[in-house]
Amino acid sequence: MSKVSFIYLSQEEVVKSGGTDMLKTISDVEEVLVMRHKGECIVPHKVVLRKGTQEEESVTGRVNALPGYIGKDKNIGGIKWVASFVQNPFKHGLPRSSSLIIINSFETGIPLAIMDGTIISAMRTGAVAGVACKYLANKDARTVGMVGAGVIGRTVLMAVKAVLKDIVQVQIYDLFMERAEKFAKGMQDELKVPVSAVDSAEKALSNKDIIMTATPAKKPYVKAPWVAGGSLYLHMSGYECEYGVLSQSDKIVVDNWEDVKARNSQTPALMLHDGKLSDGNIHAEIAEIIIGEKPGRENRKERIFFNPVGMGVQNLMVAHRIYRTAKEKGYGQTLTLWDKPMWI
CATH class of the missing domain: 3.40.50.720 (NAD(P)-binding Rossmann-like Domain)
Known part of the structure; x- marks a missing residue:
């Protein structure tokens, strides 16, 4: 098999696939917190791209990269690429935060999905507070x-x-x-x-x-x-x-x-x-x-x-559930990475 494709999920499709189901998101986050504690995840430190100093980023903004790996039956890697520009709601009528999530197979490394991460990021942040309330x-x-x-x-x-x-x-x-x-x-x-x-x-x-x-x-x-x-x-x-x-x-x-x-x-x-x-x-x-x-x-x-400080694997766990739901229900667009690789 040489053709490689993946699915793209818009924010609307993320929501249709369960992106705003808080109880499921709390369950996702609780599970991955335990997996990380047991050594079943890889959680690199995030990479921060900012202009100026940390103190200035409330004006200049920043973009973060949060990679991670989730093992066991998931066996996926991926990354959240998330921008935080505090002035957006006031100056541009845009959300403060916007993000993309990429999920890769860790058998081949091939991308499985690219999706809006803005809803996922917000939901998993709230969900970790829900886990805290529970305990x-x-x-x-x-x-x-x-x-x-x-x-x-x-x-x-x-x-x-x-x-x-x-x-x-x-x-x-x-x-x-x-x-x-x-x-x-x-x-x-x-x-x-x-x-x-x-x-x-x-x-x-x-x-x-x-x-x-x-x-x-x-x-x-x-x-x-x-x-x-x-x-x-x-x-x-x-x-x-x-x-x-x-x-x-x-x-x-x-x-x-x-x-x-x-x-x-x-x-x-x-x-x-x-x-x-x-x-x-x-x-x-x-x-x-x-x-x-x-x-x-x-x-x-x-x-x-x-x-909480937040971890990339929390986003990946939620994104993986949404990916599987979207695949089952036929949501999203299938995009081709290549029909045949130019070089192997």
Whole structure:
């Protein structure tokens, strides 16, 4: 066989193939977290392409490459090529993030699929928060406080609501009140839970069972007194909280501590760099809790801080499910790489 083809899936076809099914995405992410812990994945560090410094990227943007390999019955490699341009929604009417995912067979190396990764990336980011809620939140959590009315805020709230069935109140703060109000109305209609916009981060986060921050902030704004006893803090972005938030936490949990340290942009890594945190202060990677090597929440009063950094294999696991569904249902376009290779 010399002809080689692959399928291309647009964003609409990704959605038709289950791209916005949060419960399935949480299951995908949980499975691949455990596989990575057992050595059944390869997770290279991401490559970052940026103009200027890390501090300037909120203006200049960046593009990241996240390769990975998933073994066992999957036996696939691939990469997510993802752009993050913070000004897009405000200047160009475009999403902040856009991405492509390529899946390759690891028997031949031949590409199996190329697909929009924008929905997948957002969904798997929310899904890892859902996994955290499953193992680290009080099961009867009722209130959620959020800062950041963007796409990640949307998918995190989708995941929280999918896992925690007793949520009765959500409050959201954003620098732009109109954006927060639009988010609140849309998510209330979608999730059938009361969501309201408030005029400060303190109001949004104080005395909540679950708190979430997902902003491009370069200076910390979350203060320790706002974080209630018994809460789970989903710290989804960079340097968003004061060091005291971690110092008072009963448990600090991450997805991949070596990557958190390597990227050196999130609060735990910055604390480590400043000598305010050590490796021994990290209670666990979430996979250790999933498989029972370490305990998750042990009592109702614990403050637990969860910091995911994200891994390319999470995107690949979700993309592989979508690829198989698309193949079964006949979605997507078949594109030819070559009819006959010019050279062998």
